Amino acid sequence: MTQLIRQFRWVQENADHMELLGDDESSDTEDQNDIDEEYDAYYSDMKSSRKETTREFLTRQFQNIVHFFVEDWFISAALGFVTAIFSIFIDIGIEYLIHFRNFLLETLEQYNNYAAFLGWVFYITGLVYLAALVCYGFGKQAVGSGIPEVKVIIHGFQLKNYLSGKTLIAKMIGLTLTIGSGLPVGKEGPFVHIGAIVASLLNKITAACQYNAFFSNEGRAMEMLSIGCAVGIACTFSAPMGAVLYGIESTSKYFAVKNYWRSFFATTCSAMLFRFAITFFVPQHIAGTITAYYQTYFPNEVFVVEELGFFVCLGVMTGLLGALFVYYHRRIAFFKRRNRIFQALFGKSPILFTVCCAAIFAVLVYPNGLGSYVAGKYTFRETLVDFLSNCTLWKQTNGSEGCPPHVLEHWSGPEGDMAPINSLLLYFLFYFIVVPICITLYIPSGIFVPCFVIGACGGRIFGEIISMIWPYGLRGIGQPQIYPGLYAVVGAASFTGSVTHSLSIALIVCETTGQLCALLPVLIALMISNAICAFLQPSIYDSIIKINGYPYLADLPPSRMSVHQMKVERIMVKDMYYITRETTYRELREMLLETPTLRSYPFVTDSRSMTLLGSVARKYLLYLIQRKLGPEPELFGHRRRSRTASEIFSTIHNLRKYSRRGSLAANGGHMSSGNALMTDRNISGNTLLPQSPLHEDQGDRSPLAPLLYAQTNQHEPIVHSLAKRAEILSKKLDMEEVAIDPAPFQLVRGTSLYKVHTLFSLLALNHAYVTEKGRLVGVVAVKELREALSNIYSRGAVVPRPRVRTSTFRLNPDQDLENQLMNGQMNGENTVDASTVRTPRVTIEAPEDGENEERRNN
Numbered sequence: 001m002t003q004l005i006r007q008f009r010w011v012q013e014n015a016d017h018m019e020l021l022g023d024d025e026s027s028d029t030e031d032q033n034d035i036d037e038e039y040d041a042y043y044s045d046m047k048s049s050r051k052e053t054t055r056e057f058l059t060r061q062f063q064n065i066v067h068f069f070v071e072d073w074f075i076s077a078a079l080g081f082v083t084a085i086f087s088i089f090i091d092i093g094i095e096y097l098i099h100f101r102n103f104l105l106e107t108l109e110q111y112n113n114y115a116a117f118l119g120w121v122f123y124i125t126g127l128v129y130l131a132a133l134v135c136y137g138f139g140k141q142a143v144g145s146g147i148p149e150v151k152v153i154i155h156g157f158q159l160k161n162y163l164s165g166k167t168l169i170a171k172m173i174g175l176t177l178t179i180g181s182g183l184p185v186g187k188e189g190p191f192v193h194i195g196a197i198v199a200s201l202l203n204k205i206t207a208a209c210q211y212n213a214f215f216s217n218e219g220r221a222m223e224m225l226s227i228g229c230a231v232g233i234a235c236t237f238s239a240p241m242g243a244v245l246y247g248i249e250s251t252s253k254y255f256a257v258k259n260y261w262r263s264f265f266a267t268t269c270s271a272m273l274f275r276f277a278i279t280f281f282v283p284q285h286i287a288g289t290i291t292a293y294y295q296t297y298f299p300n301e302v303f304v305v306e307e308l309g310f311f312v313c314l315g316v317m318t319g320l321l322g323a324l325f326v327y328y329h330r331r332i333a334f335f336k337r338r339n340r341i342f343q344a345l346f347g348k349s350p351i352l353f354t355v356c357c358a359a360i361f362a363v364l365v366y367p368n369g370l371g372s373y374v375a376g377k378y379t380f381r382e383t384l385v386d387f388l389s390n391c392t393l394w395k396q397t398n399g400s401e402g403c404p405p406h407v408l409e410h411w412s413g414p415e416g417d418m419a420p421i422n423s424l425l426l427y428f429l430f431y432f433i434v435v436p437i438c439i440t441l442y443i444p445s446g447i448f449v450p451c452f453v454i455g456a457c458g459g460r461i462f463g464e465i466i467s468m469i470w471p472y473g474l475r476g477i478g479q480p481q482i483y484p485g486l487y488a489v490v491g492a493a494s495f496t497g498s499v500t501h502s503l504s505i506a507l508i509v510c511e512t513t514g515q516l517c518a519l520l521p522v523l524i525a526l527m528i529s530n531a532i533c534a535f536l537q538p539s540i541y542d543s544i545i546k547i548n549g550y551p552y553l554a555d556l557p558p559s560r561m562s563v564h565q566m567k568v569e570r571i572m573v574k575d576m577y578y579i580t581r582e583t584t585y586r587e588l589r590e591m592l593l594e595t596p597t598l599r600s601y602p603f604v605t606d607s608r609s610m611t612l613l614g615s616v617a618r619k620y621l622l623y624l625i626q627r628k629l630g631p632e633p634e635l636f637g638h639r640r641r642s643r644t645a646s647e648i649f650s651t652i653h654n655l656r657k658y659s660r661r662g663s664l665a666a667n668g669g670h671m672s673s674g675n676a677l678m679t680d681r682n683i684s685g686n687t688l689l690p691q692s693p694l695h696e697d698q699g700d701r702s703p704l705a706p707l708l709y710a711q712t713n714q715h716e717p718i719v720h721s722l723a724k725r726a727e728i729l730s731k732k733l734d735m736e737e738v739a740i741d742p743a744p745f746q747l748v749r750g751t752s753l754y755k756v757h758t759l760f761s762l763l764a765l766n767h768a769y770v771t772e773k774g775r776l777v778g779v780v781a782v783k784e785l786r787e788a789l790s791n792i793y794s795r796g797a798v799v800p801r802p803r804v805r806t807s808t809f810r811l812n813p814d815q816d817l818e819n820q821l822m823n824g825q826m827n828g829e830n831t832v833d834a835s836t837v838r839t840p841r842v843t844i845e846a847p848e849d850g851e852n853e854e855r856r857n858n
Contacts, residue, residue, distance in 0.1 A: 080269030087235035097180025127181035128358035131174040138170030146193025163200035186446030192232035199228030240267035242508035249502040315525030319532030322498025329436035350442040372414040387456040387488040393420035459491015494525035498533035562796030569749040572778030586729035615744035
């Protein structure tokens with residue numbers, strides 16, 4: 001440091017004695033002034049640091065400690081505790097509703113069987129109707145699992161009201177009523193959604209700390225959502241470690257390892273509160289039912305090497321069944337949307353179809369009827385305990401290998417003479433058909449637990465058959481026997497992993513069963529089933545995203561050569577809107593009117609060379625038009641439905657920061673959504689990377705500061721005469737005032753589709769420009785990429801089919817020119833000519849099925 005100071009002093013002392021020639025003199029003088037300023041700033045900082053008193057030092061260290069605990073520990077712990085409290089209340093409510101259902105059935109059976117049947121059906125149907133009504137009243141965002149929506153949000157797209165307090169209330173009440181009725185749905189997806197909502201609300205509560213860059217960082221908000229997902233899984237299973245991994249697998253493509261510990265800490269706090277509540281607050285008769293802990297008692301040598309082939313076969317079977325499950329669910333969802341008969345009956349009333357399905361399910365599972373063949377009276381937790389039990393159902397004894405009588409009663413039919421293997425087979429087929437239908441209803445519903453139970457049932461059937469073929473084990477009497485419960489564990493893990501495309505199920509299984517002896521068979525079957533299903537079908541969450549049409553770029557399946565062979569030049573948009581130095585305000589206005597979904601526009605040298613100079617955000621261009629011409633309501637008529645992650649989590653912070661300068665107080669008016677304040681962060685569009693200089697918080701030193709302050713100093717709207725307006729429209733844009741992003745993300749024409757997909761996923765890009773030696777040749781957006789990969793599982797990557805635009809935007813520039821010339825002559829204006837209305841054009845495709853997605857440059 002001393003040497004650096006001496007060098008600065010030497011430069012300062014000898015600067016006047018240097019001989020400077022020509023133009024180098026001015027540039028060197030400026031460099032010398034910069035060096036002097038940097039030295040003065042550095043020296044002043046050193047002086048100020050030396051003057052720091054002991055009290056100031058202690059105060060600064062105390063603030064650092066407080067920030068450390070609040071930022072890294074307190075918020076994570078609060079997230080774990082709050083979510084766990086919600087989970088405990090929901091679980092207690094579910095258990096009381098189920099107990100009351102069984103009590104009502106036993107009471108009515110003493111009077112009349114018909115009364116018991118009607119009471120059973122009306123109870124289940126009524127609770128499901130109330131759950132659907134709550135979702136309808138508070139918001140449809142509470143319907144479904146919630147994991148697909150959280151996955152989309154984490155990847156940078158905003159879904160309205162999915163993380164609001166109303167959705168939290170609807171999700172909690174609806175989930176309690178749905179599972180309390182006995183409908184075959186799970187709670188892990190809704191709990192993930194609840195955890196994400198709690199994380200989002202905690203983020204908003206810390207708005208008072210927005211002065212700290214830690215809280216205003218969009219990466220922090222995404223990290224909180226990921227932690228909330230992990231806590232939600234931890235509240236479903238007693239598996240805090242597996243919950244973290246599953247939350248990452250199910251919601252994130254890329255995850256920063258440095259954030260692992262916060263997720264583990266939050267899930268640990270959640271598990272600790274669960275244990276504390278069970279010991280002191282939860283009634284003992286339901287304390288064991290609200291924790292998903294299924295202790296198994298397998299011996300250490302639970303399998304022999306010869307059984308590994310059976311586990312491989314089980315993995316292949318569950319992988320195929322998982323792919324069939326995903327495909328069956330997607331066909332049901334499309335049938336409900338496209339079938340004319342269904343639309344005529346239930347299209348306008350999703351609650352009616354939900355109630356009808358609940359009534360049919362209640363009839364089928366009535367314990368004294370058909371439900372006696374499929375254990376209709378028992379919950380998923382009770383049947384799962386039977387599947388994982390360390391006994392053999394086909395051995396009708398009460399010895400060391402046979403199951404006890406109370407277990408056999410569940411699977412022996414109404415008369416007790418039905419073979420347990422047949423009852424298990426009916427149970428598997430029944431819920432394999434019913435569960436995909438139930439998770440499409442207008443209620444909160446999870447997928448993990450039903451798939452876990454179905455897989456355990458299938459594995460139990462497979463293990464019972466193997467045990468029947470080799471009753472004394474593969475090695476004979478006196479050697480390790482075959483345990484069907486082990487196959488149930490393996491089947492549960494492999495089937496769930498194939499449906500969700502996750503491998504962390506292995507760790508969750510080990511944590512919930514309390515044993516590690518089944519880890520090797522679970523891993524073998526899980527990896528095989530996951531690979532098979534991933535090759536055939538997307539995960540159930542990606543399938544739901546595709547069904548709902550969310551703006552999300554799904555993962556690529558393995559072993560698809562087409563994504564490596566196809567280049568970006570085959571899917572890019574070659575005809576684009578762009579801005580040059582010759583663009584007039586009239587052209588800009590017409591361009592903005594015709595492209596309401598574009599977020600930014602490329603800025604090139606001219607129409608011939610097309611050298612890319614940068615990118616200009618639409619928000620700034622809108623303000624520029626409004627500044628020159630006055631209010632333009634038609635330009636703000638369109639509101640896009642999704643924003644980037646940087647915009648979502650920085651707008652509130654920047655609005656508060658600039659409002660403190662008094663600009664809003666001076667105006668005293670309400671600003672519309674289209675005329676919202678621009679900031680250093682949201683003015684630059686969405687092509688900037690997080691490290692861009694335009695994303696820095698520079699305050700008054702920002703190059704955009706005059707523009708940002710000027711937008712709030714206009715007390716009255718600008719009103720021009722028609723002649724003055726025509727004169728302004730004919731002028732060229734002043735590009736010196738434009739906030740240009742000089743480094744938008746660019747690709748070359750030969751970039752493979754695989755690399756494009758990787759870059760878009762890793763950097764959360766919305767679009768990228770394609771250049772060749774600096775010349776702009778095209779643009780590729782998320783929509784082009786999604787269309788090219790829409791049939792990746794069946795046909796591979798394909799070139800998107802061009803479609804003719806059918807929107808209301810103008811298609812005939814010659815007619816537009818004629819109309820403008822006529823209007824100019826009628827008004828006595830001669831400022832309109834052919835060059836004035838020249839607008840670079842592009843064919844825009846009309847969205848399918850009412851989708852409002854960005855097609856060009858967006």
